[in-house]
Each structure stands twice: as C-alpha cells, then as structure tokens.
Amino acid sequence: MPGLDKKMLNMIDPNKVIDRIKIDIRTDFILAPHYNAIFINAGQELWGRVQELLKSGNYQPELPHTINVPKERGFTRPGSILTPADRLVYQALIDIASPALEAQLDRQRSFSHILARDGNSMFEPAHESWHRFQSKITSLCASEGYIVKADIANYFERIPQHHLVNLMSAAKCPPEVVNLVEEMLLAFQERDSSGIIQGVFPSDVLGNFFLSEFDAYCDLHEIPSARYVDDLYLHFESEVDAKRGLIDLIEQLRKDGLHLNEFKSGIRTVHQVLHEETEVDVLFEEAREEVREELAEYSTSGYGFTAEWEWGEPEDEEELELAATERL
Numbered sequence: 001m002p003g004l005d006k007k008m009l010n011m012i013d014p015n016k017v018i019d020r021i022k023i024d025i026r027t028d029f030i031l032a033p034h035y036n037a038i039f040i041n042a043g044q045e046l047w048g049r050v051q052e053l054l055k056s057g058n059y060q061p062e063l064p065h066t067i068n069v070p071k072e073r074g075f076t077r078p079g080s081i082l083t084p085a086d087r088l089v090y091q092a093l094i095d096i097a098s099p100a101l102e103a104q105l106d107r108q109r110s111f112s113h114i115l116a117r118d119g120n121s122m123f124e125p126a127h128e129s130w131h132r133f134q135s136k137i138t139s140l141c142a143s144e145g146y147i148v149k150a151d152i153a154n155y156f157e158r159i160p161q162h163h164l165v166n167l168m169s170a171a172k173c174p175p176e177v178v179n180l181v182e183e184m185l186l187a188f189q190e191r192d193s194s195g196i197i198q199g200v201f202p203s204d205v206l207g208n209f210f211l212s213e214f215d216a217y218c219d220l221h222e223i224p225s226a227r228y229v230d231d232l233y234l235h236f237e238s239e240v241d242a243k244r245g246l247i248d249l250i251e252q253l254r255k256d257g258l259h260l261n262e263f264k265s266g267i268r269t270v271h272q273v274l275h276e277e278t279e280v281d282v283l284f285e286e287a288r289e290e291v292r293e294e295l296a297e298y299s300t301s302g303y304g305f306t307a308e309w310e311w312g313e314p315e316d317e318e319e320l321e322l323a324a325t326e327r328l
Contacts, residue, residue: 002179003057012092018043019120021091024201029069029079038084050085061086061187064197078157080197086184087200093181094202097173101209104171109215111136112228113208122201129228136226137277140235141270146242149273150249151264152230156207157195160256161185164196164210171209194257204229217252233273242267288324 018039025036038046053059062083068076082090102115111133114124123129140147152158165182169175188197196203208229218225223245224235234249236242246267250260268276 001057001059001061001183002176003059004054004176004180006055008096008174008176009051009054011096013095014044014047014088014092016120017088017092017095018047020095020122020201021087023121024091027199028081029199030065030067030081032065032081035081035084035087046084046088050088053085054089059085059089061089061184063190064188066197069199077154077198079199080188082188082197082200086188089180090184090200090202093177093184094205096177097168097181098205100171100173101168101205101212104167104209104212106212106215106219108136109218109225110208110212110227113204123204133226133228134277137233137273140224140226140233141274143235143237143270145235145237145270146239147268147270147273148232148234148236148242148246148249149264149266149268150232150234150246151261152232152253153259153261155230155258156198156203158258159194159196159207159210161189161193161196163256164206167210167213214252235270239267284324284328287327288321290327291323 021039022036025039050059062085064080064082064086066078066080069079071077081087098115107114111129113122114129116122116124161182164185165178168178168181185196186193189195196206198207211227211230214232215225215227217223218234226233232249234242234245236245246265253259
C-alpha cells in the first residue's frame, strides 16, 4: 500500500478529523456505538496507531460494513460505514484534498455539499444549500422555455474510480493523497473499479466533485443549469433544443458508464417545474393560513375554539409554523 511521508502527515489535523467524524456518525445508516466510543474515548490513540501504519506503508483498508437502505417504491440502495481506522484515514485524505476539489466547482451551478469556512463541520447547513438550489431553479424558470430535469440512476454505485482519481490529479491534489484514495476506493469495492461507498462525508465530497465536468460542459455550451449532487436541471428556450439537450446529456453521461433514471428524468415546461418544486411550499402556506383563520375565529368567537389543539393555542410565529407543519 502507498503510505504518507512526514510532510503529508503534518498536514492532517487529527482533532478536526475526529470532530468531523463524530458529526458524520449522527447520520450513519448503521448504528455502531462501539465504533463511536473509539472516536469519543480513544481518538488520539487511534490516530497514533494509524499514523505509524501510514508512515511504514503497512496500512491496509478493510471491507466496509454495508446494508441495503430502503428507498421509495420498495427499492434499496447500499449504505456503508467504515472501520474506525479506515474512516479516520478516508476523512483525513479528503480533508487535505477538498480545497483543491472545491476550487474546481462552479458554485453558480452546483449547490450541494459546500465546504464550511470555519468550525468543525464539514459542510455548510444542508437546508441553506437546498434553499439556494431552489432559488436557482426558480431563476431558471423565470424565462419561458423548457427544463431538462434529470436524475442519474444509482449514481454512487456507478462512479468510475479511474476517471475520478484522474480528475483529482488534474485538480492538483497531492499525488500521495490521490494514490492512497485510489487504493482505498478499490479495496472498499473488493477491487471493483466502479462505484464508491455511500453515507460518509468524504464520499459526499467526491460524488459532488465528479460532476464538476458536467458543470463545465454546461458552461462551455452556455446552457443555464443547476445541480444538487446528481439532480440536474438544464434550461432550453425551445422544446426542440430541450430534446437535443437531453440526447447530448445522455451521451455525455454514457461515456462514464452513467445512465439517467428514466422514471425521474424528462422534459418539462418551466411552469410544470415551478409547480413541482414549489408544491410543498404552497401546501405549507395554505396550512399556515388555515391555522391563522382558525385563530382569528377563536379570538372573535364567544363559543370556544373550533379546531382541536392538543397543545393549546400558538403563542408566537415559531409555534404557528409548528402547527402548520403538523397540519401539513
């Protein structure tokens, strides 16, 4: 196995790496409290052991623990966790590489997994990123035309590792990091060069970065677009252009062994997309207005509150939103 020299090891902040893993563990697909205990109680000892293995070139990644995670309509996807040593190394390597990878992303087109500027969190809050993504979609739909809405089928399971590591090298990630990441990805997939594990921060970074080439393609061809990981939106002025754009998109992805999910992908008018993307917001606003009307009726009626409130009347805007959420 390739190792890391002293200079590269000194670039790793083990405390930050461990803190990020502790946050990441909260959303693991597999509950493993004994692994969590290691990071809480013996993180520095683990780092000392891992550091020696990396120095000597004797580090060997193990197979991840993987389960089938349920999806809608009865389908599943694989979700994985790593052994503590592998998780520490994987996180540390991507921490080193992530500034170079982030520099390659067009944040006017890609809105997922934005690196946090401070603190120990890996990313900015997801709800903020999602809100910016939704705002971009709204702006794409501001002018008449058609939207190619696309979702890549089994994206993480099909990412070609060889192309991914080549892109990392092109982004000027340190060669030692790229070589070790490549070996780890192969080991995690039992020497299969297709796919990366899902469910951990480093894979989120790599999965988002891989489609930076797609963002560059849209920029080169002056196609207005928005992307959240592998959810893609492309705007075209006419239906003919949209059909041609969809064919070109399919061909672009096929070169990397990627394919669209036909159930979730297709061509829609901007009005259809606006309706789909804002439907929940509209329903929420309607629920909030229902609550407001019932409160108004309550305040002017001498015969009691007509709605059933298990927890009493909302006293402020936050409680009003909670009531609306429960109603929705």
